[in-house]
Amino acid sequence: MKDAADAAEDITNSRPLELVARAGFAVSGILHFLIGLVAIRLAMGGEGEADVSGAVEQLGSQPAGPLLLWSSFAACVALAIWQTSDAIFDFEHLPAKKKLGKKAKAALQAVVYAGLALTLFSFASGAGKDHTSSTSDLTASVLKAPGGYALLLAVGAGVAVAGIVYAIRGFRQSFAKHLRLPASHKARTAVTVLGVVGYAAKGIVLLLVGLLVIVATIKAHPEESTGLDGGLRALRDQPFGMYILAAVGAGLICYGIFMMVRAKLAKM
Template identity: 40%
Template sequence: MVSIRNKANGKSGRTVVEVAGRWGFAARGVIYLLVGFLALRIAFGDGGEQADKGGALAEVAAKPMGSVLLWLLGIGLVGMALWQLTEALWGNKTTRRLLSAGRAVFYAVAAWSVFTFAGGDHSGGGGQSDRQSDDLTARALELPAGQWLVAAAGIGIAVAGAVGAVQAIRRSYHKHLKLGEMSTRARQAVDVAGVGGGVARGLVFMVAGGFALRAAITYRPSEAKGVDDTIRSFADTPAGPWLLVAVALGLALYGLFSFAMARWRRV
């Protein structure tokens, strides 16, 4: 373990970790940009593809060299998982290390799903996030204290979304950026993407958490929503499809913000 740590902290190891992290941010940016694009199409009446990760992967697969692009996305997510793993192992604060460990698992699972999709298994494609949400909620509700577990998960997701939105508004990401290397115009553009994208992403998490909480209270798994159904629900508000348009544009902005993080974040 000591030798691995020393290697990771060495110049060559640090370079590998940095490349992996930046590639991961770029891959995340592609997915959010596509999800925002698909959500925008839904807002204007074209609901053929699902506005979730599966829909984004299907969109990539349909392009020339789509399978190659999918493998590159998967490799990028592996890079993000590896970077988060190094943060979990050798980070300074216990709370940050635990969060990084959770993110490492999340991105590892996401990478696996991309590789599976690229290999021809599209069972995790468009629409599956909603069915998977129903199935997972149903199984959780059957456990002892299942309602409490689902309720706690819903509250956790909603709180994570609220915290993320507040951090975006406060521009907390500034502490992670190489601001000295950025022009004034670049900072302004990153702030537009970071604040707008962070608020939209946080709002999606808050609503998804609210649906999970309602599923726990009513004991109805169908009340829990996947990413696609959560995004579509914004069109059912009094603001109509225009709120969905705003959220879609915000998710696309978060994709652009991820590209900026790939360029200027301290890794």
């Protein structure tokens, strides 16, 4: 059993898998970049779907779209496997409490990239669908299930807290410890600024999504749980919302560029 575990660890830590996994960060960056562009378009009165599925749909509509979707799918699968390996095999030298936190974080990241891979697979295989209504439908289904009310409140609170954590991580620049920053002072500053602005914007949108889930659950109106796109549209409807939404869109573009840079600089 130990030999099998060692072999699995060697495979998941191999250089080829690392290179493909790094591309997963770039895929995430491209999708956030596209979401940011749509957010700015919405702020200016335009149309579009400012969420992951909408971004994936845009990616698939480009020349060589199927190739882009399938290669992005492979990259996200590789990154999910890499994060799963971290959750299982790494951090053994740390104290128990810190080790558990690191493993949990890696496991959560694995779930996130696995979910992204599933979305990419759905569109690559031609099964993409109306994602806005599906979010509301999922909320309605969970709300009717035993314990669904408490589960949705917990999910909404978890997403909102994750948004706060992202913003704090950005302002404290704690993301920098996961990077091999360039030697050039200007390059280091550029990467840091992208990270601070990007993490803050990502935190805002996660907080909005979490609050929407909580409000929809409390009011028993699942149609109000409309995911990221709905959160950004709700932001636009607030006083000075078009300016705030444009700023958030610019921040998401910064986060997207940061994630593309992370593909090269990340400590794996």
